Amino acid sequence: MPNNIAVIGAQWGDEGKGKIVDWLSEKADVIIRFQGGHNAGHTLVVDGVTYKLKLLPSGIVRKNKISIIGNGVVIDPWALLDEIKQIEKLGIKINKKNLYIAENAMLILPLHRELDGIREDAKSTDKIGTTRRGIGPAYEDKIGRRGIRVMDLANKENLSKKIDIILFHHNSIRKGLSQKLINKKKLMNDLNKISAKILKYSQPVWKRINEFKKKKKTIVFEGAQGMLLDIDHGTYPFVTSSNTVAGSAFAGAGCGPDSINYILGIVKAYTTRVGEGPFPTELKNEAGKKLGVKGKEFGTVTNRKRRCGWFDAVLVKQSCIISGITGIALTKIDVLDGFKDLYICVAYKLNGKKIDYFPSSLLDQQKVKPIYKKFNGWSEKTSGIKKLKDLPKNAQKYIKFINKYCEVKISSISTSPKREDTILLENPFKN
Numbered sequence: 001m002p003n004n005i006a007v008i009g010a011q012w013g014d015e016g017k018g019k020i021v022d023w024l025s026e027k028a029d030v031i032i033r034f035q036g037g038h039n040a041g042h043t044l045v046v047d048g049v050t051y052k053l054k055l056l057p058s059g060i061v062r063k064n065k066i067s068i069i070g071n072g073v074v075i076d077p078w079a080l081l082d083e084i085k086q087i088e089k090l091g092i093k094i095n096k097k098n099l100y101i102a103e104n105a106m107l108i109l110p111l112h113r114e115l116d117g118i119r120e121d122a123k124s125t126d127k128i129g130t131t132r133r134g135i136g137p138a139y140e141d142k143i144g145r146r147g148i149r150v151m152d153l154a155n156k157e158n159l160s161k162k163i164d165i166i167l168f169h170h171n172s173i174r175k176g177l178s179q180k181l182i183n184k185k186k187l188m189n190d191l192n193k194i195s196a197k198i199l200k201y202s203q204p205v206w207k208r209i210n211e212f213k214k215k216k217k218t219i220v221f222e223g224a225q226g227m228l229l230d231i232d233h234g235t236y237p238f239v240t241s242s243n244t245v246a247g248s249a250f251a252g253a254g255c256g257p258d259s260i261n262y263i264l265g266i267v268k269a270y271t272t273r274v275g276e277g278p279f280p281t282e283l284k285n286e287a288g289k290k291l292g293v294k295g296k297e298f299g300t301v302t303n304r305k306r307r308c309g310w311f312d313a314v315l316v317k318q319s320c321i322i323s324g325i326t327g328i329a330l331t332k333i334d335v336l337d338g339f340k341d342l343y344i345c346v347a348y349k350l351n352g353k354k355i356d357y358f359p360s361s362l363l364d365q366q367k368v369k370p371i372y373k374k375f376n377g378w379s380e381k382t383s384g385i386k387k388l389k390d391l392p393k394n395a396q397k398y399i400k401f402i403n404k405y406c407e408v409k410i411s412s413i414s415t416s417p418k419r420e421d422t423i424l425l426e427n428p429f430k431n
């Protein structure tokens with residue numbers, strides 16, 4: 001049996017994956033991102049320094065760890081180089097010994113970013129509220145078999161042919177949208193300028209993972225976004241353009257299902273969402289504002305205000321089932337300190353009937369009304385508490401209910417943004 005963990009978001013992203021991956025990385029050798037791109041924003045707070053990571057795996061801040069950007073990730077090479085520069089300014093050394101990039105990972109080009117923005121601006125009522133990073137258009141080109149991959153940067157002649165193919169498609173769209181056409185020469189020049197800087201990290205990552213497995217190295221697979229943003233299982237079309245469920249870790253890294261033996265679902269003690277789309281427990285009142293202020297709920301990537309609401313146990317249970325979550329890392333419990341009453345959604349009402357799951361139809365998702373169970377709050381401060389039994393009794397009841405309702409054990413509880421403020425209940429690592 002391996003000793004490897006997949007960490008995935010169980011809500012609409014921003015559950016605190018970065019903090020937990022960093023915390024787990026102490027015991028890991030390798031940390032791999034397997035989907036998404038720089039739409040992700042993972043925040044770590046280590047010894048008073050805040051790191052905001054977008055493409056780099058959260059293990060990068062620790063010494064003697066290998067960080068991998070897997071083939072399932074879409075990489076904006078300029079954004080990556082910029083992020084490397086920013087993180088190096090904070091004293092972290094990044095080189096080809098501690099960062100590997102899958103040679104078959106897809107690139108995000110400026111034309112993808114532009115198209116993302118053009119589409120968002122063109123939509124008035126049904127815009128998705130994307131991060132405008134070009135994530136969706138890049139995945140479209142990947143599936144459309146016209147994408148440019150990391151390895152394509154190695155051969156100028158081949159790159160030129162591939163650019164002709166992708167521009168044939170994009171310039172046709174741009175013509176239809178009355179947009180300026182893409183200049184091939186400029187794009188080629190821009191890519192040629194950065195190709196060596198990216199290629200130096202390029203590897204057959206699937207092969208390296210196999211070697212790590214043989215050497216019994218410990219691997220953490222770091223998910224981005226969350227289950228409700230999954231392209232199949234989320235609130236489609238208000239989703240991101242990749243599979244965010246645990247199952248995508250294998251395809252997005254290049255290994256088999258025998259490579260992971262623990263799926264850790266990151267679950268925030270309340271609910272947030274950034275961007276448009278259904279959100280049954282959203283609070284557009286003082287309680288929602290209070291959650292946002294106390295939880296500092298502003299997007300890491302776009303600085304947009306996150307929408308806030310009560311904990312939705314129906315959604316989290318659904319996530320646990322679809323991703324096969326072994327244990328829950330419950331985060332931001334401290335944000336609930338000082339609420340007189342708390343509410344957890346335990347079912348929905350749809351067309352007068354009670355239902356115990358979140359339906360797939362967008363129309364139904366917009367229509368469901370939450371049915372709540374009320375909990376007494378607590379006034380004590382929870383930050384820094386090291387044992388479950390020392391948490392306020394009402395906090396323990398709240399946590400126990402989540403465990404019972406979702407039928408998944410709570411493996412850790414996070415009580416502040418700091419690495420050390422984490423209560424461990426079950427070690428996801430076997431050794």
Ligand code: GDP
Nearest residue numbers: 014015016017018041042043332414415416417
């Ligand atoms: P991610 O995208 O899932 O990695 O989450 P983000 O980093 O986008 O957002 C989570 C935010 O909550 C970050 O600012 C973290 O520093 C912060 N955070 C993480 N865990 C806790 C916690 O237990 N309590 C509090 N108050 N903040 C936390």
Ligand code: IMO
Nearest residue numbers: 013014039040041130131224225239240274275
């Ligand atoms: P982390 O990893 C929260 C949201 C966007 C938008 C939708 C589609 O930090 O949890 P996209 O740019 O991906 O096409 O946008 O998905 N979104 C996120 N929301 N956290 C994220 O990542 C997100 N990545 C994308 O706001 O609603």
Ligand code: MG
Nearest residue numbers: 014041042300
């Ligand atoms: Mg985030």
